[in-house]
Amino acid sequence: MKKKQIIQISFLLMLIIGTVIIVSQQHNMPYQRDTGFVFGTIYNITYQSDSNLKKEIEEELKKVDQSLSPFNSTSTISRVNRNEEVKVDEMFAEVFNRAMEISKETDGAFDITVAPLVNAWGFGFKSGEHPTAHTIDSLLATIGYQRVALVGSKVVKKDRRTMLDCSSIAKGYGCDRVAQLLRDKGISNFMVEIGGEVVTQGINPERLPWKIGVTKPIDDSLNTNNQIQTVLNVTDKAMATSGNYRNFYYKNGKKYAHTIDPKTGYPVQHNILSATVLAADCTTADAYATAFMVLGMERSQAILQKHPELMAYFIYTDHKGNNAVWFTKGLIK
Numbered sequence: 001m002k003k004k005q006i007i008q009i010s011f012l013l014m015l016i017i018g019t020v021i022i023v024s025q026q027h028n029m030p031y032q033r034d035t036g037f038v039f040g041t042i043y044n045i046t047y048q049s050d051s052n053l054k055k056e057i058e059e060e061l062k063k064v065d066q067s068l069s070p071f072n073s074t075s076t077i078s079r080v081n082r083n084e085e086v087k088v089d090e091m092f093a094e095v096f097n098r099a100m101e102i103s104k105e106t107d108g109a110f111d112i113t114v115a116p117l118v119n120a121w122g123f124g125f126k127s128g129e130h131p132t133a134h135t136i137d138s139l140l141a142t143i144g145y146q147r148v149a150l151v152g153s154k155v156v157k158k159d160r161r162t163m164l165d166c167s168s169i170a171k172g173y174g175c176d177r178v179a180q181l182l183r184d185k186g187i188s189n190f191m192v193e194i195g196g197e198v199v200t201q202g203i204n205p206e207r208l209p210w211k212i213g214v215t216k217p218i219d220d221s222l223n224t225n226n227q228i229q230t231v232l233n234v235t236d237k238a239m240a241t242s243g244n245y246r247n248f249y250y251k252n253g254k255k256y257a258h259t260i261d262p263k264t265g266y267p268v269q270h271n272i273l274s275a276t277v278l279a280a281d282c283t284t285a286d287a288y289a290t291a292f293m294v295l296g297m298e299r300s301q302a303i304l305q306k307h308p309e310l311m312a313y314f315i316y317t318d319h320k321g322n323n324a325v326w327f328t329k330g331l332i333k
Contacts (some may be wrong), residue, residue: 029048031046031047031049032049032054033045038058039065039069039171041171041195041196042194045057045190045191046204047187048188048189048202048205049185049187056185060177061177061178063177064174066089067091067095068091068166069170070115070167077092077164080155081163083157083160086154088155093153095173095283096150096164097150098283099166099169099287100145100150102284102287104145106303108144109292109295109299110290110291111144111145112165112166112169113143113144113164113262114165115163115164117262118165118260120136121258142161143162144262147159147162148164168287171194171195171197171240171286172238172281173283173286174197175193175194175198175238175282176199176281176283178194179201183201188201189201189202191204191210196240197282197286198234198240199237199239199281199282200212200237201235201236202236209233210234211231211235212231213232214228214315215227215274216229216315232276232278232313237280238279238281238284239277239278239282240279240282240285240289241274241276242274242289242292242293243273243293259294261294268294268296270296270297271316271317272292272293272296272316273317274315275313276289276312276314277311277312279309279310280309284310292314300312300314310328313326313327313328313331
């Protein structure tokens with residue numbers, strides 16, 4: 001019996017010593033910080049590792065760009081938009097299928113075919129003039145997620161003029177791909193941020209949970225004011241924010257947002273200033289944040305009731321014209 005106890009105690013001591021060594025090694029392991037430019041925006045990635053992985057990270061981001069960037073003339077999505085004979089790659093198929101799922105869940109509020117309308121209104125914002133009703137009606141005839149399908153490895157369009165743009169989901173997907181790359185490398189503590197979309201895991205360099213600020217909605221079309229509205233615990237989660245308070249113009253006393261309703265063809269007119277979504281992956285968070293800006297408060301809340309796996313933080317204008325917040329239960333602790 002004594003011999004058995006000695007063996008058990010020895011095993012326990014070895015386990016404790018091993019754990020202490022592992023924790024000590026992890027505690028002393030440095031955090032790497034990489035930054036760069038991708039998808040028309042800046043990325044910032046912090047991760048605990050003895051070696052720097054910037055080369056591998058940028059290679060992964062280039063793959064996403066080569067698949068989904070409409071600004072890359074040789075990308076898969078650009079070739080699809082030119083109606084070339086092209087077999088789509090794995091990344092394109094993954095994002096396309098997820099986009100279609102969320103489009104159905106949001107009754108078309110999220111729609112990767114809406115870009116021509118967004119562009120038409122974008123030019124209008126700059127010139128101060130609306131696109132005409134005729135222009136909007138003409139564009140609406142080519143827009144709608146039901147007008148495209150992925151059959152095997154080929155995109156099939158009902159109308160050859162239909163264009164795809166994954167800008168409202170690609171940054172989130174890029175975050176997910178880099179996060180998976182880090183996990184595959186055995187890295188358990190990291191934060192990946194691309195243009196405000198974020199994926200985190202583990203702890204930060206201060207040995208604390210990752211916390212991310214939500215920018216206060218201030219009329220700031222030049223993007224020079226970055227006051228923080230609140231700070232959210234985003235540990236082991238993904239977070240994405242969509243907001244119209246940095247992109248707008250006034251006409252006849254009304255504030256017109258850059259967020260375009262794919263069904264009406266016109267800018268949304270409701271009181272949500274920004275929608276922040278937390279989800280298990282950033283692809284999902286990115287798409288739903290865009291959808292909620294289109295849907296408005298009540299319809300967004302209805303979707304959130306159906307999807308308890310999602311958390312949301314909305315900043316909106318109340319009936320007195322003041323900023324107010326609404327968030328899902330359990331988000332702020």
